[in-house]
Amino acid sequence: MSTTSRYQKLFEESIDSIALMDSELKLIEVNESFRNNFEVSATGSSFQDFFAEASLYDEFANLLKENYNVEEFETILESGEGLKKICLINCVRIVEEEQDIYLAVIRDNTRRKNAEQELLKAEKLSMTGKIARSIAHEIRNPLTNLTLALEQLKDEIPDDVDADLYFDIIKRNAERINTLITELLNSSKPKALKLELMSLNEVVNSAIELVKDRLNLKDMELQLDLDQSIPSLQIDKDQLQTAILNLLINAIEAMKEGQGVLKISTWQDDYVYLQIADNGKGISEEHMKMLFEPFFSGKRKGTGLGLLSVQNILHSHNAKIEVTSEVGVKTVFTIQFKSEM
Known part of the structure; x- marks a missing residue:
């Protein structure tokens, strides 16, 4: 029984992309999912061609060389049309008639990863909003007291004392702090849209x-x-x-x-x-x-x-x-x- 026919059922039933490769990691046979995901019409291509960057392939190849198998290797692969996919690769060496054959199973995790990233962004934005509201409450009250005290102090300083420079520095920086708080609140709170x-x-x-x-x-x-x-x-x-x-x-x-x-x-x-x-x-x-x-x-x-x-x-x-x-x-x-x- 040939190597290809030995794994025919796996090729036909798996929704993941599957490839059989020779010792130089050139494609011997791929399943329908692999052909659809990576726009492959014929075998003979090098597995390296599907990696988005040469350094990613080098890392994968070195692991395979050292261990003869690679488990849950996350990397970025690229389709024939240049579409990048976040993938998990499991690859194992199979010895067939004194020849090294490699079986690779590739799972496309792009949607899951993107969903996780979007969820993380949403959670981060929500947390930023909560922190901003807390900061606004804790800082604006003493900042208001500081501004009022500054105005009172200006009225009580004798006319012959030149302190306008220092008053101006304190006022400008208090206003800047208040502006930053306002901008932080505005930048992080959910937007009410008029669509x-x-x-x-x-x-x-x-x-x-x-x-x-x-x-x-x-x-x-x-x-x-x-x-x-x-x-x-x-x-x-x-x-x-x-x-x-x-x-x-x-x-x-x-x-x-x-x-x-x-x-x-x-x-x-x-x-x-x-x-x-x-x-x-x-x-x-x-x-x-x-x-x-x-x-x-x-x-x-x-x-x-x-x-x-x-x-x-x-x-x-x-x-x-x-x-x-x-x-x-x-x-x-x-x-x-x-x-x-």
């Missing part, structure tokens, strides 16, 4: 109008690729425009004057997408992990609440936002909307 059915492109164009002067002043190029066939969405125009405007301003500020190229595009498949890309300074891997954290900012004078507010507005629209970046090359924000909300 209307309208074109996403219309909202994008209205946001672009508000930054055109900045683009012209800094001699930056704007590239638009808006799909006019995308369906209308249930949108709160003012809030979504605010979120898009925040992303556009961030992109402009990240690019060099006279060299910046801002690319904005919309398209659709099962979802409707908006993408904002710049060729600016990029975001480091360390900073990417903190991008939507409150009070984290890459700007010297930033409050670190802008992207938190963006995320909150998009979450209220049942939209997802993803970020990819390469330091010194580009940053890309991709927003995914459901066609029917």
